[in-house]
Amino acid sequence: MKRICVFAGSNTGVRDEYRSAAEELGRTLVTRGVGLVYGGARVGLMGVLADTVLAANGHVTGVMPEALVAKEVAHNGLSDLRVVSSMHERKALMADLADGFMALPGGWGTWEEFFEIITWAQLGMHSKPCGLLNVQGYFTPLLAAVGHSMAEGFVRQEYRAMIAVESSAAALLDRMAEYLPPKVEKWIDRKST
Numbered sequence: 001m002k003r004i005c006v007f008a009g010s011n012t013g014v015r016d017e018y019r020s021a022a023e024e025l026g027r028t029l030v031t032r033g034v035g036l037v038y039g040g041a042r043v044g045l046m047g048v049l050a051d052t053v054l055a056a057n058g059h060v061t062g063v064m065p066e067a068l069v070a071k072e073v074a075h076n077g078l079s080d081l082r083v084v085s086s087m088h089e090r091k092a093l094m095a096d097l098a099d100g101f102m103a104l105p106g107g108w109g110t111w112e113e114f115f116e117i118i119t120w121a122q123l124g125m126h127s128k129p130c131g132l133l134n135v136q137g138y139f140t141p142l143l144a145a146v147g148h149s150m151a152e153g154f155v156r157q158e159y160r161a162m163i164a165v166e167s168s169a170a171a172l173l174d175r176m177a178e179y180l181p182p183k184v185e186k187w188i189d190r191k192s193t
Contacts, residue, residue, distance in 0.1 A: 001129075001177060003035040003061070005098035007113040009106030010044040010073075018105050019048050021135040025104065025169040026052025032173065037097045039090070040064035040082075042075035045104050050075050061097060063090050091116060100129040100176050105138040121162050121181070129179035131164035131172045139165065158182045 012019050022045045029036055036053045039046055040062025050060050054077060061080040068074065069083055084090050091113060095101075103114040120126055132139045143165065149155045161182055166172035 001099040003037050003098050004100045005037040005094045006102045007110045008045040008104035017136050022048040023052045028169040030056040030058035035059040037061045037094050041073050063094050065090055102131045104133050127181040129176035131176050134165050134167050
C-alpha cells in the first residue's frame with residue numbers, strides 16, 4: 001500500500017488514548033513509507049494524525065469541499081490539499097487516491113465514510129482492504145451491531161472478512177497488507193453511480 005485513506009473524528013474525544021493512537025498511526029505510516037489521504041482538516045483526530053505525519057516528513061494529501069475550506073477548517077500545511085465541490089466528490093477522490101481504508105474513532109461522518117467504502121467493496125466497486133483501529137474498544141459496540149445484522153440475515157457472513165480489526169496501528173496495517181478480498185459478484189461499477 002502506497003497510500004491509505006484514514007477516516008477520523010473532527011474532535012479528539014474524551015480519552016487521551018484516541019490522540020495517542022492517531023499519533024502512533026501517523027508515525028507508523030511514515031516508518032513504512034505509506035502516504036496519508038484524509039479529509040483535510042486541521043481539527044480533531046484528523047488534525048493530530050496529519051500533524052504527526054508531517055512532523056515525521058511524511059506525505060499528506062487532504063481532500064476537502066469548498067464549503068469547509070471557507071469555514072477555515074482546512075489544514076494549511078499539507079503536502080497536497082485538493083479542494084472539491086461536494087462531499088460526494090470528496091469521498092470519490094479519496095477512494096481513487098488510496099490503496100486501502102482505515103477508521104480511527106470518530107462520529108457520524110467517520111462511520112458513514114467507512115460504511116460507504118465497505119458497501120462499495122460489497123458491490124464489487126473496489127477490492128481494497130478496510131480496517132478499524134479499535135482503540136480502547138471504541139468500535140466493539142459497532143462490531144456487535146454488525147454481528148447482529150449478520151445473525152438477522154441482512155449482511156452475509158463472508159462479508160465480515162472485509163473488515164480487519166486490530167487495536168494497534170502496526171497490527172492493523174499488517175492485516176490490511178495481507179488482505180485477500182472475498183469473491184463478490186460485481187453488481188455495479190463506479191461509472192454507473
